[in-house]
Amino acid sequence: MKTKNTIIASLLVFNFLHFTTSNAQERPLSPAQNKQLQPFTLKDYQTFKKEVKPLIQEMGLKKIVGLGEGTHGTAEFYTVRYYITRMLIEDYGFNHVAFENDLTEVWQFNQQLSKTNDLNALLKKYFLSLWQNEETKQLFQWIISYNASHKKQVTVNGIDFPAQQPDVDMLIALLDAANITSFSAPLEVLKKSAFMQDEAWSGMNKKDAKTDWNLLAKHCRNEYITADSLETAFKALNIDSSLKNNLLLAIGNLKQGCEPFFREIPEGARDSIMAYNTARIVKDGNDKVVIWAHNAHLGKTGIYDNVVGGTGGYILKLFPGNYFAFGTGTALGTFGGTTDARAVNNSPIAPYPLENPITGSWEELLSSAKTSDFYFDTDKFNPTQELKPLRFIGFGTKSGASSYDKTNLRDLFDAFIFLNQTHAPTPLKDNPVARH
Template sequence: MKTIFRSLLAAALLTGTSVASFAQSAPAAPAAADTARLTLDASVVNAVNTQSFYLFRQAVQPLIKQMRDKKVVALGEGTHGSAEFYKLRFWLTRILMEDEGFTQVALENTYADCYRLNEALHSRTVGDLKPLMKKHLLSIWQNRETEEMLNWMHTYNTSHLRKVELRGIDGMFGTTAAEVLQEQLARTTPEITALTEQLVQHTQYHDKVWTNLNDRSIPFKRPEMLANGWAGYEATEKLEKALTGIKLTRRQAPVVAGALKNLHHYFDTFYQPKVNKQESSRDSLMAEMTRFLVRDKGSKVIVWAHDAHVSRRLAVPGDNNGGGTGKFLERMFPGQYFVLGSTTATGTVAATTHRFISPLSPMASYPLEAPVAGSWEASLQGLTPAVFYLNTNQLQAADVRRPHRLVGYGPESGKDSYFPFKLSEAYDALLFVRQTTAATPL
């Protein structure tokens, strides 16, 4: 599994070693997992009909009933590139929005970049979304399956008073957030204008550093990168203080607050090692952004992110940042967090060979390796329904710690992609699709 962005960066920051020297594979799972054949009572297997949205809606009503009263519902993915995971999560999202009062869907994508796309979803005529998707979404979201959901959201907004919103919970890039602040604060004070200009420069520089990590011929200038990152953090702090006495309109205030939070998270990678002598936790920051999205009374959100993030338990051995985003969200919203994981056994997956995922990372189709013996995936593929979900609290004695596959944005799906899981510790429910296909690039 490709390491998450913070691990690569933190290693460079804290050790001074060149980023290019760091491997992208997470440590192999310990051998202590149970590999005995799994036997499940048929009553825990809930078959799902995926032939049409309407048949699907009927089949998942018991699952929707569990989700409807939660403040945060996370829809996970066992890979970043399976078409069926995008399609079925879209259908679940549509049901929750149409029937259960959810108005926000938040992607594992930079907050301010989703804000740009969301603006388009509220316009009278949206036209072709592809250029905006290619500019503002990581390449894992640049597929026809995601485009279908975004087009549905726009159509919904044109015919309903209650609008639906696209959000982002990540802070991987900063330029768009800085540009949003520059636009929103253009008519304030010379000091604020100067600070937003500085932030645009710092974020443009730093975003380029991240994308250049994919080109081994470009040298990694650590001292320069560190100086720029810290300067960006200081400029963000100064801007926030300068805004204390500025009165913003009701429309400006939430936009500015979100863009500022995006930049705080973006530069946290530099703040934590320098000030607190510790690594920045991307999972805790994504949870904090999720809390920001549901700060208003009655607001609810659907989160789309990798299983490794939405899981309630530590996904990768050696990760000392407190566990997945789901673990933080459970602490923030006790009893108000529901997480559905999803996994597959065979098929193809869209992935990139880039070391650092960006909107420019090319995606291609790769075959999934056969599940390892004794894994959850190997056991579940032997059950009769091709697509089904199960409630993990019904597994009881069958819920032993066994290998569970987590495929990131890279093409690797072999034995090093498995980690020992008791499903009930990670998810409320698990959606299984026996054979999946690679997501379709735009």
């Protein structure tokens, strides 16, 4: 969790810019631009696979592929990414799927994925509610099936750090597995502070919740110092290397969450941390990672004057020439969002109508295409490096003028997929896990 000011500043990015909404159409796509559009359909996996083969071939050459979403709640974006992820795993040896979700919560999810008889319950326990839908569940059902019949396993990872208690839970589980009982006192310190942080975070969704921020800051500074000391102790342990690495992973993620209380961190720190956490997944030459996160994060540059976003740019610095950024966009329909101030695992998600694209936006221009669903190479599509507003809808309910930032698609993404009309995701249904 971040300090109160950092949290508020991060979320205000979706309210910075203000454009005038209008139904008036600007000039349509040029013949040269129309020529760059590659149509596709989502009616079934095999058809989609044939239609996007050149795109996937380019992605497959990279070690890390970022699959973005223009909203945190569009069914078709989840399906597109499931199909692409499956292709990259089956045909190009990708073996990690990383999410914009708490690192240690997803670690626990992955530990239980192959054994679960209730995937819905597992998703609700360990994933933010924006991932709790039938479209995303398709991916996990497929991974269960794939891992059951392949030696090279696909691992599900998290790269974010919003929750603290899962870090402590992971530490306790790992120390129990190693029969290590000598860290009970510092673990109690971490437990208390983690509980306070998570209560303050989720409490922001409750009108009557009150947080003593000064007391919280005091406890979290102590938590950071304690965690730092534990990290040093863990490095000295003579235990299985895999177990040690996981201990360091958990304590490192906990430190990421409480560091803002210990010292001032720069703007954009969350994106650099998510890039660092992605890099930690790549342990050897055989590891290849697909990331599911918001367009704003997976773009190669930040947005809103670099106040937020740009995880992709940090990844490029860590893996020069080895990252592919893929964005998604839509114009009309519905999307899933929550009225909660902070996205948590039990935030209620409901469908909301997408407002019409604003005048002069990329969405308005792409809506004038001769085909409704297509992808394109951003470099070839925008050789003049034109700047236009692009919509970035987070987990909230607004999709109007304040959700845009003026961008050059080429600066953000290597390729972009556009679906003119889309829908809010399908809520989880009570059906059993498919076994193969």
